[in-house]
Amino acid sequence: MLAYLVKRLFQAIAVMLAISLIGFAIQDNLGDPLRELVGQSVSEETRQQLRDELGLNDSFFTQYLRFLGNAVQGDLGTSYFFKEPAVDVILKKLPATLELVFGATLIIVGLSVPLGVYTAIKPNHVLAKVIMGASIVGISIPVFLTAILMIYVFSVEYQWLPSYGRGDVVHVFGYWDTNFASLDGWSHILLPSIALASIMLPLFVRLIRAEMMEVLQSEYVKYAKAKGIHPFRIYFVHALKNTLLPVITVGGVQIGTMVAYTILTETVFQWPGMGFMFLEAVNRVDTPLIVAYLIVVGFIFVVTNTIVDLIYGLVNPTVNLARMGA
Amino acid sequence: MSSMVDTGEPTRLQRIWQSNMAYSFRRNPVAVVSLVIFLIIAVMSLLAPVIAPFDPYDPASIDIMNSEYPPAWVEGSEPEFILGTDDQGRDLWSTILYGTRLSLIIGLCAVGLQAFLGISIGLIAGYIGGRLDNILMRLADIQLSFSTLMVAIIFLAVTQAMFGSETFNQYAIFFLIAVIGVAEWPQYARTVRATVLAEKRKEYVDSARVLGFGAGRIMVRHILPNSLSPIFVISTVQVANAIISEASLSFLGLGMPPSQPSLGSLISSGFDYIFSGSWWITAIPGVVLVVLVLVINLLGDWMRDVLNPKLYKG
Numbered sequence: 001m002l003a004y005l006v007k008r009l010f011q012a013i014a015v016m017l018a019i020s021l022i023g024f025a026i027q028d029n030l031g032d033p034l035r036e037l038v039g040q041s042v043s044e045e046t047r048q049q050l051r052d053e054l055g056l057n058d059s060f061f062t063q064y065l066r067f068l069g070n071a072v073q074g075d076l077g078t079s080y081f082f083k084e085p086a087v088d089v090i091l092k093k094l095p096a097t098l099e100l101v102f103g104a105t106l107i108i109v110g111l112s113v114p115l116g117v118y119t120a121i122k123p124n125h126v127l128a129k130v131i132m133g134a135s136i137v138g139i140s141i142p143v144f145l146t147a148i149l150m151i152y153v154f155s156v157e158y159q160w161l162p163s164y165g166r167g168d169v170v171h172v173f174g175y176w177d178t179n180f181a182s183l184d185g186w187s188h189i190l191l192p193s194i195a196l197a198s199i200m201l202p203l204f205v206r207l208i209r210a211e212m213m214e215v216l217q218s219e220y221v222k223y224a225k226a227k228g229i230h231p232f233r234i235y236f237v238h239a240l241k242n243t244l245l246p247v248i249t250v251g252g253v254q255i256g257t258m259v260a261y262t263i264l265t266e267t268v269f270q271w272p273g274m275g276f277m278f279l280e281a282v283n284r285v286d287t288p289l290i291v292a293y294l295i296v297v298g299f300i301f302v303v304t305n306t307i308v309d310l311i312y313g314l315v316n317p318t319v320n321l322a323r324m325g326a
Numbered sequence: 327m328s329s330m331v332d333t334g335e336p337t338r339l340q341r342i343w344q345s346n347m348a349y350s351f352r353r354n355p356v357a358v359v360s361l362v363i364f365l366i367i368a369v370m371s372l373l374a375p376v377i378a379p380f381d382p383y384d385p386a387s388i389d390i391m392n393s394e395y396p397p398a399w400v401e402g403s404e405p406e407f408i409l410g411t412d413d414q415g416r417d418l419w420s421t422i423l424y425g426t427r428l429s430l431i432i433g434l435c436a437v438g439l440q441a442f443l444g445i446s447i448g449l450i451a452g453y454i455g456g457r458l459d460n461i462l463m464r465l466a467d468i469q470l471s472f473s474t475l476m477v478a479i480i481f482l483a484v485t486q487a488m489f490g491s492e493t494f495n496q497y498a499i500f501f502l503i504a505v506i507g508v509a510e511w512p513q514y515a516r517t518v519r520a521t522v523l524a525e526k527r528k529e530y531v532d533s534a535r536v537l538g539f540g541a542g543r544i545m546v547r548h549i550l551p552n553s554l555s556p557i558f559v560i561s562t563v564q565v566a567n568a569i570i571s572e573a574s575l576s577f578l579g580l581g582m583p584p585s586q587p588s589l590g591s592l593i594s595s596g597f598d599y600i601f602s603g604s605w606w607i608t609a610i611p612g613v614v615l616v617v618l619v620l621v622i623n624l625l626g627d628w629m630r631d632v633l634n635p636k637l638y639k640g
Contacts (some may be wrong), residue, residue, distance in 0.1 A: 015468055018344060026484050082482075136627065140620035142570045144577045145593065145612050152600055253471060260476035264574055268597070289486070294480055298472075300631040305471040 004313055012306045017068075019298035023291040024067045024132060027077070028060065030287045069142030076295060077288030081281070086292035090274055094296075095176040096166060097262050097273035103179075104258060108200050116208025117235055132209075134203035143261050147195035154191060162188050164270035180260035191268045196261055200254055207250060210244035243314060252308030256301040329369040350632050360621040365484060371426035378420035386563055390415045394604050410605045412586075412592065415597055422611050423589060426618065428588040432502050433569040437561055439507025440568075441479050444514020447558065449545045452522025453516065463519070466512035474509040475571060481505045483579040495583035504567050513560055519554035555633040562626030566619045573615055589615040 019154065042050075051057050055066065070076070076086045119128040155163035167188035169177035179185035204278040215221060216239055224234045263275030270276065343349055351357050370377065380387050392415035395404045403410060409418040451462040485501055486494045494501070525531060526549070534544050560632075568592045575581040576590030584595050596607025 011464075011468075030484065030488055069389075072456065101421075136623055137620060140566065140570075140623050141616050142575060142577075143617075148593070148597055148600065148608055152605065158603060180518055244632070256471070257473035257475070260479065261475040263475075263479055264578065267578060278479075278483070282487055285487045287487075290484065297476065297480075300473055301476075 005310065008306055008309055008313075012302050015102055015302050016298065018187070019295060019302075020068055020071055021064065023294045023298075024064050026294070027067070027287055028063070029289045030285065030290070053118070071295065076292040079289045079292075080284055081284050081286045081289070085298075086288045089277070089289060090292055090296050093272065093274045093277045094173045096257070096271060097275060098261055099179050099189065100192055100196060100265065100271060100273060101255065101258050103189050104196035104200070105255070107193055107197040108204055112201055112204035112208055113240070115205045115255075117212055117240065119205065120209045121235060122210035123213070131205065135205050138198060138202035140159055141198070142264075143195055143199045144268055146198040147192070150191050150195060151268065161191055163185045163191070166272060174202045190263050192271055195268070196258060196265045196322075199261060200258065203253070203254070204247070208243060211246055212239060215242050231270070245312070248315075249308055249312050252304055256304045259297055259300055329333070347632055351611050351628070354628055356624055360624040360628075363617065364621045366613070366624065367426060367578050367621075368430060371423055371430055374420075374423035374427045378403060378417075378423045380417040380420040382421040382424050382499075384418045388415050392573060394599065394607075396604075397610070400606075405521060409610055410606045412602070413595055418606065418610060421592060422589070422614055425587050426590045426614060427609060428499070428582060428586070429569050429572055429590070429615070429618070432506070432588065433502045433565050434570045436506035436510075436568045436572070437564045439503060440510045440564060441557065441561060443508065443511040443515055445518050447511060448518025449513040449522055449550065452519035453526060453541060453545050453549070459519070462515070466515050470512045471511070474506070475574060477509045478575055478581060479578065482575060486580060491583075495585070498582050500585075502572055506571050510567075512566060514557065514565060517556045517560055518553055521556060522549055525552050526551045539639045559626065559633055560623055561629045562629055566626065567623040569615070569619055569622070589618075 018165055054062065058066075075086055078084065079086045079089050082089050112250035115131055122128050151163045154161045159235050165188060166177075166185070167181055168182045168184040170185065171177050172181075177188040221234060221239055224238050225231075229238075259275075262271075262273060263278060264274040265271065266273045267279060274296070278293045279284075279289070281293065330514050336344065351361075369570060375381075382388070392407070392411050393402070393413055395411045396402055397410040397418075398408050400410070407417050407419070409422065410416055412421060437473060447462055447466075451459040481500060522545075531544060531548060534548050572581060572635060573590030573593070576588050577594040579591075579594065582588040582591045584591055587595065587626075591614070592611040593608050596604070596609075598609070600608050
């Protein structure tokens with residue numbers, strides 16, 4: 001187990017190093033830090049002097065090591081636009097994005113389990129067929145289109161719910177303001193969360209259904225039925241427990257994927273999170289912020305994937321750790 | 327029974343018609359309708375230059391005074407423009423035809439690239455095995471753990487910032503194909519590798535080796551044809567995903583420019599006008615996009631049921 005853990009951690013570090021190298025290569029090639037610093041009106045001589053002072057004439061490798069050293073200490077440069085450390089800018093936007101992901105996760109977990117179980121128990125019922133049909137339509141509608149549709153219906157036509165921003169947020173601590181503490185906050189986060197959930201929900205319904213149908217064929221479920229245990233107990237305690245393992249594995253990976261979809265949702269709803277900030281940074285060619293976003297998001301992906309792999313290795317007794325570590 | 331009555335060899339077409347797959351296809355109305363709709367969309371969009379009443383790429387045929395006319399069935403419309411016009415005064419019907427063509431081309435080419443990379447890597451990893459297999463599959467795991475959309479957004483954003491939007495817009499179609507094509511190769515590589523591992527042990531491969539055929543020939547001419555059914559199943563889903571990815575990227579302004587819109591960029595330009603009531607610029611291309619992706623997904627579902635019932639977990 002320990003060997004597997006160490007190997008998995010080494011892989012995570014290697015991937016982070018690769019990401020940081022890409023990030024540094026972007027920083028090295030995109031935009032000119034000197035121009036951002038002093039503008040156009042400085043003579044060539046002073047420029048060269050400044051370049052030497054800033055270490056911009058050092059070799060690629062030396063500069064990369066310096067970049068890496070700073071990055072490990074949490075310094076990813078200063079945003080050209082916000083004039084403050086890029087990491088701080090991102091950390092200020094992070095809670096908004098995480099709350100959106102959290103809201104979507106609540107919807108996904110709350111709906112996919114009952115729907116998935118139901119369609120597996122009664123695969124031929126009309127309602128189950130409707131759910132399965134809806135799920136394939138759901139997969140086929142891009143997130144941004146769902147979002148636009150909801151804005152059109154609920155904000156433009158009926159004006160029930162607001163279409164942009166976070167509304168009244170309640171300060172918790174540090175950079176964290178929450179949407180979940182006021183009615184106005186809830187009304188603002190509802191549509192974006194549904195939009196974000198809309199792409200993952202059908203996937204999870206189908207996954208749970210498929211796993212559940214497989215488990216329901218197994219001997220121990222038949223035995224439990226023969227013993228006369230109440231069907232509800234069989235479905236939700238005996239069978240569901242064994243379908244959750246693959247669901248958790250896929251789910252963990254999808255949390256990372258959801259970060260990508262937040263960019264789309266946040267753009268449509270003008271949600272002041274990291275994704276929206278990233279697109280603005282791209283339009284302003286705010287290189288340090290772009291690179292910092294790349295590294296923070298890469299970090300989120302690597303951490304969630306490593307944790308999911310470790311949990312999977314721990315929970316599933318059939319995984320041969322020695323072989324996986326090889 | 328008909329084959330017993332028939333005299334002579336059935337032609338190739340007859341054999342296809344009588345195969346199990348064609349039979350299950352004819353018995354499945356959803357699959358038939360999906361294929362018909364897909365073919366209609368594909369043929370119409372490929373013939374866009376012929377059937378479109380206007381050329382949306384020709385600035386001379388566009389008049390800004392014509393902008394935001396509603397579709398023909400809504401009051402205040404102009405009979406010349408069946409589906410209305412967009413914010414720049416382009417005929418929406420023509421623009422959608424051209425846009426669908428772009429979306430389809432990008433989707434198909436990107437999946438072609440994915441398939442080429444993935445199948446080659448999968449064959450090599452599965453057939454040669456050992457350390458190379460280990461490294462390639464580890465790479466595939468890592469690549470898969472990053473969402474394609476995320477990789478594509480970051481790659482295109484950086485490319486756009488680096489080249490400036492002028493140059494970027496000119497080559498946007500190639501960037502899109504390249505990034506969607508490269509990011510998804512592990513999907514193919516993993517499946518192909520798995521089937522190669524199963525096929526490799528069979529006798530026909532041994533006999534081919536005994537006959538002295540080279541590894542390349544055995545991989546491409548003998549093993550590959552026997553691994554085609556999972557490849558077909560993945561391909562349909564991948565085309566649907568690629569079209570969605572392209573639309574999402576274009577919607578974010580990281581794909582096709584408004585001057586040469588795909589369905590995604592059309593929806594994006596219409597989004598700014600949705601609050602002023604011009605719903606059709608967003609809604610009509612949106613419906614086309616959803617229908618296109620939906621029929622491909624339905625065909626994929628049917629194909630998965632027929633070819634490989636075990637693959638349902640995708």
